[in-house]
């Protein structure tokens with residue numbers, strides 16, 4: 125039996141989207157096969173994906189989202205994935221505002237003409253919530269030779285501010301930080317540097333084990349760490365990963381909000 129999918133990307137972070145009712149026994153194995161950049165499914169000229177979003181509509185007006193990563197594992201939250209899930213759901217629901225149930229908690233989505241906005245929860249610097257293998261927060265401390273700040277924005281992130289993200293060899297700097305002992309569950313690794321509009325972003329993702337064109341929880345992490353370190357004062361911060369531009373709102377109290385565009389790339393069928 126074939127498995128139907130749709131493909132979306134949010135500022136270049138691309139996902140296969142499947143209904144949970146599709147005939148797949150092992151979504152982790154499915155993600156390993158079809159997300160592979162060399163041998164995975166090809167849509168619109170790009171092979172593979174940064175993950176598989178397994179979705180369902182529950183109770184008529186709520187979306188349940190689970191992310192399976194290219195290494196077969198899962199992650200509690202994905203900001204761009206939630207934006208793609210919201211686009212998928214808006215085509216099926218009669219409303220443009222609804223809740224998305226994720227393992228990191230309930231997230232509210234607003235689907236507009238141009239941008240899709242997700243409430244991302246309240247970011248945490250608490251060691252037990254990131255999690256960190258120590259009792260103190262990790263703010264601007266050296267980890268594997270880089271000045272790292274750690275935050276959880278639904279998943280664990282390490283943020284490193286540099287002069288120019290484009291001159292750093294992310295593929296070699298990120299793995300030691302991603303696997304550092306201080307992160308017992310690993311971390312996604314973000315580089316940020318000042319740009320004219322806000323910050324440039326590059327992210328090495330856990331589970332993809334490589335650089336992605338965009339990462340929503342990473343953009344929120346950069347904005348919230350920039351705020352914490354006193355690098356910005358505005359509540360709205362523009363963050364530009366290689367795949368586009370995201371806007372992050374970081375209020376004093378309350379949840380961060382991530383917004384940006386989503387594109388539908390196509391649909392098809394693959395083997396389970």
Ligand SMILES: N[C@H](CCC[C@H](N)C(=O)O)C(=O)O
Nearest residue numbers: 199202203204279339340341
């Ligand atoms: N790309 C996602 C994050 C996935 C996080 C995952 N790579 C992990 O924590 O293991 C985003 O837009 O927020």
